[in-house]
Amino acid sequence: MPDPSGTERTAASTFPPERWAELAEDAPDGLAVLDPAGRFLHINRVGRELCGGTADSLIGAPAPFLPVKSCDTEPPGLLDDDFAEHVTTWSPTPGVHREFAYRLTPLSSDPSFSVVAFRDVTDERHRQRRVAAIARTAAKLASDRSLTGILDALASEVLKTDALAGVQILTREESGGGLRIIGSAGFRHRPDFFDRLVEVCERGGTLLMLEAIETRKPVIVPNRWELIRNDPTWEPLHDYLSELKWGSFASIPLIIRGHAAGVLNAFFAVGQSVGQRTMEFLTAMADQAAIAVDYAKFMQHARDVARRDERQRLARDLHDSIVQQVFSISMQAKSMQVLAQRDESVSAQSVRRIADEISLLSQTVLTDLRAMVHELRPAPSAELGGLEEAVRALVDSTTNRTGLRFSLMIGRGIEHIKGELAEDAYRTVSEAIHNVVKHADASRVVVRLAIRGDRLEATVSDDGRGIDAAKGNTDRSGPAHGYGLATMRERAQRWGGTLTVRPRRPTGTIVRLSMPMTGESPLTAGRLLTIGTTDRTPVPERPERPR
Incomplete structure (x- = not known):
């Protein structure tokens, strides 16, 4: 041993x-x-x-x-x-x-x-901060902030994580004729900044972000400030850029389906180097910004389509009812004019008959106009008082206007649903009730609102002729009704929901809306910078959802 x-x-x-x-x-x-x-x-x-x-x-x-x-x-x-x-x-x-x-x-x-x-552990902790910044940014993309708020927050994350001097995020207008500044961090607000930038362009100054857009590749220039601080073409911005303690510059394009939709500009602090890992982080954050921009453009496009379709539906309704009725009034008035031009006397019965027809047509036109005004009027109660208050007001006004009998069943928690989700749910229920009034020839309507799990469900059912039985101008499967269903489905799909329509037994129709209450709200755009470029980004067919 x-x-x-x-x-x-x-x-x-x-x-x-x-x-x-x-x-x-x-x-x-x-x-x-x-x-x-x-x-x-x-x-x-x-x-x-x-x-x-x-x-x-x-x-x-x-x-x-x-x-x-x-x-x-x-x-x-x-x-x-x-x-x-x-x-x-x-x-x-x-x-x-x-x-x-x-x-x-x-x-x-x-x-x-x-x-x-x-x-x-400098590099290790820097990587940790970058991962955390990307995660926080991804979470912000799923929030209900405006696009400007999201990209301002993203620019701030980039600035703090890599200790940069300044960050800008600019997007292109769909027309391809200019750039729009959406988010920034580190810069003092100056109203004439972009006017001065345009002046730099007119003097012959080179904007590297335009090169990044044209080539769809990142552009990096070490010691950029040293190159332009004494350049007379950049004189309009010398005093402004000198307030930032920066040296190198990088511009990373925001790529959406192969097209450059904008740029992320990074102004590096003095002494900072622009390495591969830094560019990987900036590219990842530019991708996050591109997703937000893409989603905002998709939602704006969807709203534009919805507004266009609303106008088309209004034109159809005017043509199908009011225009024809006004034309009939005009014909009856001409009949009165013809009678007045006769030499012989006109019987009171003939005058009374024509007057009664004009009175009836006028009352019908007035009723239809009031119905249209009611539908087009904004529903402040859906935004301020909640979905329940808005639907109750809709049912009461429709009952008074049409004489239809309504049964309204509202589940627990509906009174707390407000904002844009409530607005879209209200508009869908309103369109379903409008279709019943106009096409179904029903006597009773049942409206149900309930929360099941994390979804809002709304049902409108009637005892009318149903979607297959109606004929002629009341055909509920015709173009006008098909348009209404398309609009309702768009509102549901905007939130990741569904809309189904099926016959009710023995007669009638059931319209059911189901919407998740965790969907994202639409995003809006920011401020304008007019600098010409050539490449154009198409309107997206669908958004690249936040990931």
């Missing part, structure tokens, strides 16, 4: 006490001894390299590591490794910041002195 004491003597002879200083000097991590005031007393080779100094410059200098008594253990963060390791920042030269993870323990022989082991 080996002699333990012999093994220990062998180890001791191999590593005698005088060699421990050499081993500390060659340790793979930074090692240092701190005096009671927290100053460097000893520091090894790796430590000197990490701190960017020599032994003479570092010994006696304040160390960035907190003293033992201040190093209270705190719960680790989501991306931290354990309790014992702390992180501090060291600036070897102005504008350069390194992050050290360290462990600190007091000397057993004299607890007022400390031993610290540390390593550089």
Whole structure:
């Protein structure tokens, strides 16, 4: 059996006490001894390299590591490794910041002195911050903010994560005739900024973001500020750009289905380098911005189509009812004119008959006009008072106007549904009731509103002739009715919902709407910058949803 004491003597002879200083000097991590005031007393080779100094410059200098008594253990963060390791920042030269993870323990022989082991985690923590920034931005894309609010927040995330001097996000107009600034961070607001930028273009200045748009590739220019600060073509913006402490510049295109929809401009702080990882992060954030822009364009296109279809439906309704009725009134008036031109006397019965017809037609026209005004009038109660209040008001007014008997069944929680979701649900129910009044020849209508799980469900059923039985102008499967169903389905699909129509037994029709209450609201656009470009981005057929 080996002699333990012999093994220990062998180890001791191999590593005698005088060699421990050499081993500390060659340790793979930074090692240092701190005096009671927290100053460097000893520091090894790796430590000197990490701190960017020599032994003479570092010994006696304040160390960035907190003293033992201040190093209270705190719960680790989501991306931290354990309790014992702390992180501090060291600036070897102005504008350069390194992050050290360290462990600190007091000397057993004299607890007022400390031993610290540390390593550089700058790149690691930078990657963590970038991942967190992308995750936060993805979450913002699913919020109900405006496009400007989302991209302002995205620009701020980029600015803070990489400590940049400034960030701009610009998008192209669908006409291809200009750029629109949507989001920015780090820039002081100046109303004439873009007028001055146009003046730079007119003087012959080169805007690299236009090159990024044309080539659909990132453009990077080291020390860009040094190149333009004395360039007379950039004189209109010298005072403004000099307020930012920046050096290099990068412009990354926002790509949507192969087309450049805008750019993300990054102004780097003095001393910052533009490496591959930096560009990967900026490209990822530009992709997030492109998704938001694409979704906003899709929603704007959908709203434009809805407004166009609303006008078309109004034109159809006017032609099908009011125009024809007014034409009939005109014919009856001409009949009165013909009677008045006769030499012989006209019987009171003939005049009374024509007058009664004109009166009846006028009343019908008035009723139809009131119905149209009621449908076109905004429903403030859907936005302010909630869906329940809006539907109750709709049912009451329709009952008074038409004499239809309604049964209204409202489930728990409906009174809390407000905003744009309530508006679209209300418009869909209103269109379904309008179809019943105009086409169904029904005597009773049942309206149900309920929340099932995370979905809003609305049902409108009637005892009329049904979608297959009606004929002539009341054909519920005809063009006008088909248009109405298309509009209702668009409203449902806007929120990721569905709309179904089926016959009711023994007679009538059932219209059912189902909409998730977690859908995204439409996004809006921002401010305009008129700078001409050539390539155009098509209107998207469907959005690339936030991911």
